[in-house]
Amino acid sequence: MFVSSIILLITLILLAGIIFAIYFAIRSIVIRKNNNSNNLEQKFDKIIELLEKDKTD
Template sequence: MNSGDMLYQLVFLIFICGIFSGVFFLVRSLVTKQPSKSGNIEQKLDRIIDLLEKDKKN
């Protein structure tokens, strides 16, 4: 095996690892954004419930 073949395989291996890393971080960022949205929804629902309870008391 000559040095050109080894260089080609090394570059190709780095390229493949880069693609898998990119997909991994893309999926991870999409998954981690979901809980914050549900947290905001829960806070809004809690506020609505509190306002409805105050309205019933009055």
């Protein structure tokens, strides 16, 4: 009885660890994609600024 309880506890701890690892992996991927889109948006804004500045000159 005692050994089976320990095995169950270890299994549940491992399962929780796997779930948290998947959660943080997906979260980091989503955050990285948002940063890339923000960088791309900033680059486009800079290009538009330079083009508008070039038009006025």
